[in-house]
Amino acid sequence: MSQASDAFPSRLKESEDRVAPFIRTDPVVHSGNKYRWHGPLDEVALSKYERDGFLWFEGFFNQERMAPFFDELLEMAQDKELLASDQVIRDPTTGDIRSVFAMHEFSEHFSRLTRDPRILGMVRQLLGSEVYIHQSRINDKLGFEGSGFYWHSDFETWHSEDGMPRMRAVSASLMLTDNSEFNGPLMLIPGSHHYFIPCVGETPDLNWRQSLRSQRLGIPDQKALKMMADRGGIQAPKGPAGSLMLFECNTLHASNANISPWPRSNLFFVYNSVDNLLKEPYAANSERPDFLGARENTTPLTMHDDFPELA
């Protein structure tokens, strides 16, 4: 742990003096002026991302392009070795798959998706460097019972538990199903990425086993959350399968339970800058497994050149 000189102190002891939310100093768009417009995003999009902390692309891919990823998920559900591993999180009561991590490491199909030229082009433009995959996962929220995720900043966890030094990562979330008002869509607080909110509660050992099911640490206090939501409101973009969300690593987000009959599945790829490699965790005693925060494979991604849906 290297908390002494920590620019983003969190997981504070209950007894410690509280540290109030403070304004970030890291850029949101990392490309220097010279390279800012060298990429697929125009200035309208870049400014919007700087202001809100996310960009939504309704129907980015067509729905048919998403179908094979479902089929592969069904195959994974038959793979006993995979199911028994730590990188699959199952529902404690039904045994259904809830999350699968690091698909891009064992599926060429998913790997190519992370290297889609348009996604990778945008991510490089936002992060101003070559990038690699910090984490990939599928979140499956079943109908009737899929539980929600409370408000949090991913960066708070990645910094505290994975040793990610600065705010220079972006998540791409690709919808495998329609996301509607009723099946627990991602909710975001626009503008919240401009603040770092130190959280209270020390990280216990092996916290990640617990936190993947229900996050209890890295939760901003209600006063800070209310301030953010009163300023920026809440948005929950909806759209058909194939829609894409890019969101900055420090944007506060949450999702509600899914009590509709309709399942919700989203892919997440977290891209980190190669100039922002993980160090020792800032507020945990040991590193999390590689499938949660990659340290082994940090080779810069190369574009996969096909545009199959445009062929």
Next chain:
Amino acid sequence: MSQASDAFPSRLKESEDRVAPFIRTDPVVHSGNKYRWHGPLDEVALSKYERDGFLWFEGFFNQERMAPFFDELLEMAQDKELLASDQVIRDPTTGDIRSVFAMHEFSEHFSRLTRDPRILGMVRQLLGSEVYIHQSRINDKLGFEGSGFYWHSDFETWHSEDGMPRMRAVSASLMLTDNSEFNGPLMLIPGSHHYFIPCVGETPDLNWRQSLRSQRLGIPDQKALKMMADRGGIQAPKGPAGSLMLFECNTLHASNANISPWPRSNLFFVYNSVDNLLKEPYAANSERPDFLGARENTTPLTMHDDFPELA
């Protein structure tokens, strides 16, 4: 219990043969042809109510008219005798008020609201008779932590636990706060009121003490819910404080947790036809308290003649 000849069998034993959902035979609009148009609702509204099982009036009252009800709620929160009674349901952890029942019995202010000529006029037209208040309550869903209610038909409970003979009641829900996409608004399945769905699970003694906090009985099975939602979809009307929802006693509804910072408070008045007075419970060993299902005060409501907001 009088289950033998029960037109709406529910709370079935686990071991019993399942009874599939069946189409209701009770009218939805109870006024006979001769009186159907004797009231404030036109045929467009009546047909919509018949089809969907609810009517939504955005901004029915202006927001200023709602403010005094809030003030009275704050007064109630100071009333130690009231707080200690069964008719106040408090949050088990914070102690905050979650529900207050039968306000119209001790507050002239709330009583007059139940007798508002326009609401009462619509309710009489829908139920085709004089009416009385079967139950009244406030549901308070606090910011960050207000929990949800799972899918259910009110009639299933009122029939099984209160002995309400037929589907001839309507709920009026009046919004004391804005209802947005994010603070756990009422969700309804249009058209679901056309079916009665027998539910599995016998009613334990004093079930109501449990069920007001979290309903575990009278829950339709997932197959039936999916069929209903696939046919009718889900709707969650939103609007400012003062908006009004009228919904038929057998319309399936639910609400999600409120993880926004913004509280949600709704008033509910349940109107029952004086030709539909409670009998013995159909699927429970004893009656619930009077504040949940009125047996004492079933005097027909008279209109309160003021239209203060039009003065």
